[in-house]
Amino acid sequence: MTFNGFPDEGLVFYEGLEADNSKTYWTRSKAVYDSCVRAPVQALVDALAPEFGPAKLFRPYRDVRFSHDKTPYKTHQGAVAVPEGRGAGAWYVEISAEGLRVAGGAWRLESDQVERYRRAVADDVQGPRLRAEVDRLAAGGWDVSGDRLTRVPKGYDVDDGRADLLRHRSLHAGRLFEYADWLHGPDALERVRTAWRDLTALNAWLADNVGATTKEIRRR
Template sequence: MTFEGFPDEGLVFYEGLEADNSKTYWTRSRPTYDAFVRAPMQALLDELAGEFGTAQLFRPYRDVRFSNDKTPYKTHQGAVVNPDGRGAGAWYVQVSADGLMVAGGCWRLESDQVARYRRAVADDVQGPRLRAEVDRLATAGWTIDGERLVRVPAGFGRDGDRADLLRHRSLYATRRWEPADWLHDRRALDEVRDAWRDLTALNAWLADNVGATTREPRARR
């Protein structure tokens, strides 16, 4: 299937799901989701796979076991590319009634990864590289986010130009577009591709300096 944009029917589907997040609505509207959300998203990912790698398309069902919010369905469709062997640094794309979102970086780091991240930020070679890249992305309109500590962790200087980066326990950049006519055609593919390319240096830094966790996987509760 060739990607031809995200049809307006898919965005309308999510408007309805936000208003009625129920099994009744989902069952009645499942063919719309399959045709106008899941299928075009998979087509987009297939066209990007040659450059960025195979993506994981997230399930539409929420995990409500440990959440106070018991609504059963996600009000967006997301997908992520985690390149094999990199360990850290991924690309993300999401469509919803609010439009299109792309992101890249690390959304969650284990303790050993956080320790390597901090050492790299404090390093006089790797730290300035990340500082420059984060500043470049912010100037280009990206939102820099991630879990942060209130203070710089003990053992690191609190007054340097990388103090804000040392507070991060995860680090990612995000860009959003509200619904527009181009979202319904192949320009959406160009926007995602260009945005992911713009995140390549950030992801490379994370892959080189943070890498994969060496901790054992957590037991499921």
């Protein structure tokens, strides 16, 4: 399938889901979701795969086992591309009634990855590289965030100009393109491609300095 934009029916579908997050609404509107949301997102990431690698589309169902919010369906459709063998650093895209969200970086790091991340931030070569890249992204309108400690971890210089980066346990950058007519056409593909390219240096730093975890991950 060729990507030709996101049909307006898909955004209207999510507006309705936000108002009525129920199995009744979902069952009645499932065909719209399949053709106007999931299929265009799949076509989008397929078009990006030659440059960024294959992407995984997330399931539309929420995991409500440990949540007070028991609404069953996500009000967005996301997809993530994780380069094989790189361990840390991924690209993300999401469509919702708000518009199109793009992001990149690392959303979850295991303890061994966090330790390598901190050592790299404290390094006199790699640390300034990350500082410059984070500052560049922030100046370009990206929201740089992630899970953070309230204090700099022990053993690191609290006066370091990279103290805020040392507090991170994960690091990612994102931005939201609010609803606009270009979402309905092929220009949306180029918007995502350009945005993902802008995140390449951040993902490369994470891959080179953090890499994959060596821990055995417990699955729930």
